[in-house]
Every structure is written in structure tokens, then in C-alpha cells.
Amino acid sequence: MAGHSQFKNIMHRKSAQDAKRSKMFGKFLREISVAIQEGGGRDLSSNPALRSAVAKAKQANVPNANIAKILKGNSQEDRPYEILRYEGLGPANSALIVDIITDNRNRSACDIRTIFYKHGGRMTDSNTVGFMFERKGMILYEVTKFHKEDFILFALDSGIQDVEEAEESCVLFCALERLHQVADQLEKKFGLAKEVQAAWWPHHWVELPDAESYDKLDQLHSALTQHDDVQRVWDNVI
Template identity: 40%
Template structure:
């Protein structure tokens, strides 16, 4: 399990629980509303909103909920959220980037710091770990989109920079400013992706053992439980045999 997991990966690992599903929908709805307010409330004309809608669909969010979140932005409803990024370290020296959407910086900072410190980590200053990551576009396709060769050829033709394929699916990496151009070129060939967004890709990975992985997952779960936390990125890598032990 590689450490650029997004919340759908965390949700998959924890199982489909009603409480977690509701919390995920809340996070997705918040991102849709913020994205719609940042530009035109039309996914075809607003790249960020397009990404948010794709993520919502992949998360199983009902169409009515998605449309309601967009209309909330059109009507000027909802709180004024701002994006705040936190950086720090987890168990085993793993680097973490924590992205949030908040209407109260003090509350979010306190909650994030508490979750990290109580689970074997510590926060650092801005830029303390992001220099070890590349800001890139990430497009996710399920394994059903095709075999590794087909997806690689399609991605290469579309202008992507790299592809990682596993039994679970395909990750297509693009230059930061080329994400949506590549996505537009891929959809006629591979169909609609599970997700497409700007991401933090680690330049080097840190392999961690069973004890460190268990503690790291507790840290990520604690962050996941915070409504303000949208995404957690890390440079951890957990061997398959360790993942099997942890269930």
C-alpha cells in the first residue's frame, strides 16, 4: 500500500460504515461548494468543480446531493471556507501533507495538531516536507478500464508523464497545469475516471514495518474523523505481508 492514499482508499480499508459514509459525503459536499464558488457553477467550465464531482461520484454520493451542493454555491449559501495545508511527520519518519477546508483556523489547527501528536507524529513549519513531493495532476481509473499496456498507451498519447498500474487500478500522473487537458483526451478512450485532482507525489518512499504502520493508520484515521480534513498525503510504503497482518 503506497502512501499517496486519498480518503476513498482509507474508507475502503476501514470498511463501509454508515457513519464514515456520512462524514465522507460531508467532505465531498464541502469541496463541491467551494469549487463551485471559485468559478462558474458548471463542471464543464470549472476544472476544480469537475474534479470534485468526479470524486463525489466515485465516493457513491447521490446525484441529488451533488446538485444540491452546487446550487448552494450558486445561491451564495454555506460558510466561507479557506484552504489550509499542514505539514509534518508520522511514525517511522513518514512525511505527511494534510489538506483542509476550514471556516475556523484555530479549531482546525488545534484538532490537527492533537491528532498528529497523540499518534506518534509532530507538525512542522510550512514547507518542512512539501519540498520532498512534486505537485502534479493525478487521474485514477479502475482496473476495468483496461490492461496496463492499453492504459499506458492511452496516457502517453494524451500527454501524461507517468502511469502506475496495479491489480486495483491505474494512476495516471500529469504535469500540474496539464491535468484537465490530459483528462479530456483520455475520456473518449478510457471513459470517465474515478477521480482527477491535483496531488502531492512523493519523490522518495519510506518503507515501514507492522508497528509503525499500525500507528500511522491510527493517525490517519484520527485525521479522517475531522470534518475539516480533506486529504492526507504521505511518502509511506507498507509491504503486502504487513498489510495482510493488519487486515
């Protein structure tokens, strides 16, 4: 009986892990679908956002068959989605923007409002905090395989307006309307970017007053990103 009980526990954990994996697969497939909707069709050669979305899905071990279906238009995930933005206030009036991809805006709004409420924040009306952010094109590269200074100089010459450097990566920002053009130029020189997407970047960063506030913000972030319809959460906290 003990062995039977242990087997049940193992299968229960595996089932939970499979459910989480399936949920994440769905998010990556939705991102591919939106890249097709917004980025110029199913042709990988002419759609850098689609190439980036497919690469991310493959890195996350989304089955190739699932990716192939959506590229051919044969997947249940390949349907029109609404791309929405929800705004809210978190701990110490920190500002958050939540990128949503949904097929049911009423469900999404209700769920996101509840998540904010449960974590001590509140969802706000449109542009209550949106004016604190700027919409930009964002391109993320890992720069361990080439000379960082040469990469940055080429990026600036290609239309990049701002660069955020880390030890092994660079986040590049450009005008949103030039995102795909700039991403294409960089890809021809340095290979596929890790991410190509529209971003909400704060005009000014703020610090929270204490460690507890940072913990609460982390919990709010975690709860939001676990929701099926949430693709990305942005905030103005440093």
C-alpha cells in the same frame, strides 16, 4: 423492557451511522465546492474536476438533491473555503502532508496539531517536510473495461509523465497546470476518471523499521481522515 432496550440500542447505532454518513457527505460536498472554486465554475461540461467530484459523491450515495443544490449555489456547503496544507512527522520521522478544506483555519490548525500529538507525531512548520514531495496532477482510472497498454500509450501521448500500475487500475501523473486539459482528453476517449485531483507525491519512499511503526502510522492516518476538514493525507512510506 428487554425489547425496548434492544430498540434503543438499534436506534443509537443507527444515529451514530447517520452521523458518520452525514460527515462523509459534507466532505464530498466540500470537494464539489472546491472544484467549482478552482476548476472553472459550475459548468460540468467544461470542468473535469467538478465532474469527477460529482461522480465520487454519487458513488458514495450523497443525495442527488444535495448535489443539485451546491451546483446551483443554494447549499450551505457552497461558500468560500480556504484550501490549506499542514505538514507533520509521524512514526520513525515519516513525513505527512494533510490537505485541508476549512472555513476556520484556527480551529483546523488546533485540531490537527492535537491529533498528531495524541498519536506520537508532531505538526511542523510549513515546508519542513514539503520539500520532500512534488505537487502533481493525478488522475485515477479503473482499467478493467479496456486494454491497459492502449490506455497507457494514449495517456502518455496526451501529456501524462508517469504511470503507477495496479492490477485493475492506473494512477497517472502530469504537470499540475495541465491536469484539467489532460483529464478532458482522457475522458473523451475512456470515459470519466475515478479521481482527478492535485497530489503530493514523494521524491523518495521510505520503509518504517517495524510493524508497530506501521500500526501507529495507520492509526494516525485514520484519526486525521476522520476530521471534518481533512480531505486527503499523503505520506512518504512504502
